[in-house]
Amino acid sequence: DTAVSQxxxxxxxxxxxxxxxxxxxxxxxxxxxxxxxxxxxxxxxMFSYNNKELIINETVPNRFSPKSPxxxxxxxxxxxxxxxxxxxxxxxxxxRQGANEKLFFGSGxxxxxx
Amino acid sequence: xQSVAQPEDQVNVAEGNPxxxxxxxxxxxxxxxxxxxxxxxxxxxxxxxxxxxxxxxKGSYGFEAEFNKSQTSFHxxxxxxxxxxxxxxxxxxxxxxxxxxxxxxPGTRLSVLP
Numbered sequence: 083d084t085a086v087s088q089x090x091x092x093x094x095x096x097x098x099x100x101x102x103x104x105x106x107x108x109x110x111x112x113x114x115x116x117x118x119x120x121x122x123x124x125x126x127x128m129f130s131y132n133n134k135e136l137i138i139n140e141t142v143p144n145r146f147s148p149k150s151p152x153x154x155x156x157x158x159x160x161x162x163x164x165x166x167x168x169x170x171x172x173x174x175x176x177x178r179q180g181a182n183e184k185l186f187f188g189s190g191x192x193x194x195x196x
Numbered sequence: 197x198q199s200v201a202q203p204e205d206q207v208n209v210a211e212g213n214p215x216x217x218x219x220x221x222x223x224x225x226x227x228x229x230x231x232x233x234x235x236x237x238x239x240x241x242x243x244x245x246x247x248x249x250x251x252x253x254k255g256s257y258g259f260e261a262e263f264n265k266s267q268t269s270f271h272x273x274x275x276x277x278x279x280x281x282x283x284x285x286x287x288x289x290x291x292x293x294x295x296x297x298x299x300x301x302p303g304t305r306l307s308v309l310p
Contacts, residue, residue: 123284125240184245186242187239
């Protein structure tokens, strides 16, 4: 069983469209995250949720809206997609939000905006 | 502000030789330090972490890392490299108090040559 699963694995879409990426973890973790990895492999936090509550919201355009219906799910909705949104998006989770907690990552969603 | 540097984009080593992947960090207060590995088309996987205590930390797949406070470094090492170790390696730092996000280094691509 996959611990952190995200769908879809690949997403190809046109500029201006709205799309969603779903993430689920079956580890019983309290905290979930979205990371963006650009073409140069730089990895940057976007959002963090703890028990469905937004904890971290980095400088991300408000076209990106995370939603956590329960603590096992953290979805990412993107409005009006732009070329610069093309990247690999990783969902992750940790047992708690403590600083010593390690992250468990999903396998990523490769988003290509044409 | 937290930051992580990995001075080498690429490290090449022959199979069976020792390997080192370098990491230096900057953080106010006590750091929590992590190494993650990313195989092609996969999410990051946790290798090891330093929280406190012994400066030499042992992790998965025979990897270890040494915390050096005076040099603000946390280099990843392995006594004998395997071809299967070839991957992208990320160092990350987090401040000791919760709520702070991970800051990842830019990654170092390790190639182990047969």
